[in-house]
Amino acid sequence: MQLPSHADIADRRIIQFKQLIRDTLAENDLGFFTDLINNYQQEQDLNLGEIAAALAFLVQKEKPLVPPEVELAGQATFPAGSVWAASLGSPDQEGMLKYRLEVGREHGVKPKNIVGAITNELNLKSHYIGQIKIF
Numbered sequence: 001m002q003l004p005s006h007a008d009i010a011d012r013r014i015i016q017f018k019q020l021i022r023d024t025l026a027e028n029d030l031g032f033f034t035d036l037i038n039n040y041q042q043e044q045d046l047n048l049g050e051i052a053a054a055l056a057f058l059v060q061k062e063k064p065l066v067p068p069e070v071e072l073a074g075q076a077t078f079p080a081g082s083v084w085a086a087s088l089g090s091p092d093q094e095g096m097l098k099y100r101l102e103v104g105r106e107h108g109v110k111p112k113n114i115v116g117a118i119t120n121e122l123n124l125k126s127h128y129i130g131q132i133k134i135f
Contacts, residue, residue, distance in 0.1 A: 004121055010066040012121070017056075017065055063120075104135050 004012070037051055103109045111132040119126050
């Protein structure tokens with residue numbers, strides 16, 4: 001399987017974010033929030049673009065649209081949240097392969113981060129992911 005590049009991840013996240021905006025506008029009554037933002041704009045003397053940018057930042061803060069790049073142990077730079085791995089061969093379970101990821105506790109990685117990165121970025125169901133050991 002070809003893993004997505006840093007640009008591929010950013011592009012996909014931006015497309016999903018724009019779709020979320022479209023869906024929210026189409027499916028919700030936003031009158032209360034429109035009034036709130038208009039009042040805030042007048043009180044703070046800001047333009048709507050600045051307010052929208054701040055709100056967009058807050059919405060995507062946990063999963064940045066353009067993920068930061070990280071350097072792993074002096075090696076090449078890779079997108080944070082992406083998975084670069086080498087197959088270790090024999091499967092632990094029928095039909096499963098074992099992979100070694102070049103990240104660990106010192107990078108602040110937890111099993112949920114690995115599962116999330118794989119399932120979100122590669123559209124793979126979590127039940128296809130077996131035991132994860134962090135060292």
